[in-house]
Amino acid sequence: MxxxxxxxxxxxxxxxxxxxxxxxxxxxxxxxxxxxxxxxxxxxxxxxxxxxxxxxxxxxxxxxxxxxxxxxxxAGVERMHGEVSGFASGLKGSVKLFANSSSLNGFIVPSLSRFLSANPNVNILLEERSSNTIEAAIAGQEADIGIFAGRAKSAGVNATRYAVDELIIAAPLNHPMVESSPVRFPAVLDLDFVCMSRTSSNYIFLRDMAKLAGKTPKVRIHVHTFDAVLSMVEAGVGVSLVPRSVAAAALREERIAAVALREPWALRELTLVTQAGVPPSPFVEQVAEYLLDDPIVAATREPD
The missing domain is CATH 1.10.10.10 (Winged helix-like DNA-binding domain superfamily/Winged helix DNA-binding domain)
Known part of the structure; x- marks a missing residue:
């Protein structure tokens, strides 16, 4: 045929x-x-x-x-075209990576910044996806590497523990909720929220967890970056549900405060997956190993 x-x-x-x-x-x-x-x-x-x-x-x-x-x-045809165009422009390899917004902003972007600076022969195609779609996308060969919150369930992927992160409520320094930490998630849903865009995996997760609690987040504003979220929180606009890794610098500089959550889902295990049964290219192996071996990421996997 x-x-x-x-x-x-x-x-x-x-x-x-x-x-x-x-x-x-x-x-x-x-x-x-x-x-x-x-x-x-x-x-x-x-x-x-x-x-x-x-x-x-x-x-x-x-x-x-x-x-x-x-x-x-x-997906294979698309990857072929991407790698051929890479050859034409002097690049030697291309790797497509899907990740949820938390891992993307907290760990992956800083790692890839260092990787790309040291490896000019590799091109990264980076795309944000919701955690619940990434494993199936990698098993379906839509991308080479996926990183998401949760554990892998499919036989179509090879899975490795990537990092451990924590979802917190970022709050202004003098917010009354700070003294109550840790708190139950429903207790913060009556507060005003600063949120990522409506299509971001971070906001979708917040909305879904609020729905399970029988409430709807009171959103004052949607913005497109975590930097903007944290600036709004610092200015007293509202609170926000963010990964601790994303808020780390603002917390160190005492621009915001962290309110811990009692819910088990607040502690997030991030998983890196590649396609099972498909020999990865040397470039995919190189990127995956770099992401896993990043000292900042690896430190989160160590027991306290």
């Missing part, structure tokens, strides 16, 4: 949009052309890939099976 990449990209776009017209728009095809290509693809595979229903396009069981392989195939 022979398949065109355009047809596979169209299939993926329709599956994600659950709409023929939406998928067609995503890959810049007319609806009639998309319909023709999809019929040819289904004919070539010998199975129906979608159920055409009034509410849209739903994958058949065969289509769901094909989708897993198409994601993997297109």
């Amino acid at each position: 022979r398949y065109e990449l355009t047809d596979l990209r169209l299939f993926l776009a329709i599956a994600e949009a659950k709409s023929l017209s939406g998928g067609a728009n995503a890959v810049h095809l007319t609806a009639s052309s998309a319909s023709y290509r999809l019929k040819n693809l289904e004919f070539a595979m010998g199975v129906p890939l979608f159920k055409r229903e009034a509410r849209g396009m739903e994958l058949t069981p065969e289509g769901a099976f094909v989708l897993k392989h198409v994601r993997s195939l297109l």
Whole structure:
């Protein structure tokens, strides 16, 4: 069987949009052309890939099976293009890394700053993802390395303990809550919050934990960086749920105060995963080892 990449990209776009017209728009095809290509693809595979229903396009069981392989195939093509373009620009290797916002800002960015300065032959493609999506993305070969909060559950990844961090409530220095530390999380939900953007994994986690407690965070403002969050907290705008690693400098400089949480989820184990069953490139191994061996990161894994 022979398949065109355009047809596979169209299939993926329709599956994600659950709409023929939406998928067609995503890959810049007319609806009639998309319909023709999809019929040819289904004919070539010998199975129906979608159920055409009034509410849209739903994958058949065969289509769901094909989708897993198409994601993997297109991710591999994307990595190939990235590495070939790297050769053209004088780079020798490219590594794609997915991470949640806490590990990204608390540990990974400082590590990668040092790594990239010392290794001009490697290019890093860095993307923030929610912790609950990263393991599946690595198993599906969407990226080379993933770092997330929690422990790996899939046989499709190789997992290594990366770091241990703690979620705290960052508060202004003279805030009354500081004297009550440690506190239960519901106790702080009546306070005004400074939050990361609505799409950040940090805010989504705060929102979900508040929902489990039967409350909604009282958000005064959403900002796009942890530096902005901490500046707002320092100015007395509100409190914020942040990783201790992110707030470390502000805490040392006594610009803010930390309120510890009693909830078990506040202590976070971060896991680094790579693809299982796929020999990693030397560049992936190099980046993964550097991230794990960073002294600041490694120190968090040591028992108190």
